[in-house]
Amino acid sequence: MSPFLTALTASGVILVIILSTDLGTRRITRMRLLRSIIAVAVVMVLFVRSLPLGGNDPWLQLAGVGAGVVCGLVAGALLPAHRGSDGDVYTRGGVAYAVVWTLMSASRVLFAYGSEHWFAQDVILFSIENKLSGQDVYSNAFVFMALAMVLTRTAVLLAKSRRLRGPQVATTDGFVDA
Secondary structure (H helix, E strand, O other): OOHHHHHHHHHHHHHHHHHHHHEEEEEOOHHHHHHHHHHHHHHHHHHOOOOOOOOOHHHHHHHHHHHHHHHHHHHHHOOOEEEOOOOOEEEEEOHHHHHHHHHHHHHHHHHHHHHHHOOHHHHHHHHHHOOOOOHHHHHHHHHHHHHHHHHHHHHHHHHHHHHHOOOEEEEOOEEEEO
16 A cells, blocks of 8 residues: 555544544543554554564654654643543543644645655655665554554543542532542
8 A cells, every 4th residue: 555545544544533532521431542542553453564674764663653752742732631520530622632633644644645746756865865665664654653643642641530530538618639
């Protein structure tokens, strides 16, 4: 599968799953966190065909992971969490959160398309000059970026949930964290 189709399919699937589970006010549950991890596993199985390790291939793939972690932290920061009156932890995903995910997904797809149609010769020259093996390393970098973003967002949600789930004690005017 071409880098464009890989980026389009993987980014599209992940974008739909993330936005459908995070937009609006949503309770943080094990299933919500697990759904993201399952999506990551499925995308890995479907789209990572090989793990190129020659030349500078590992560095490009790690750069994809690093970019995904940074983007996941930004997205996680745009997903505020609070404890509801029922004691459960909720997040509120809004427009800014959706824009970050949509822009990141679109940028991966646009770069993949451009590398095949607009600046293919430049990508070939860059690959030769930087000792990159070709299509698989770029596809992996895109997939690893998306997956790192999802896993980082999941880790941020887990951390927020644990921080807000501390015990509560009754006071005269309501509840306070102990």
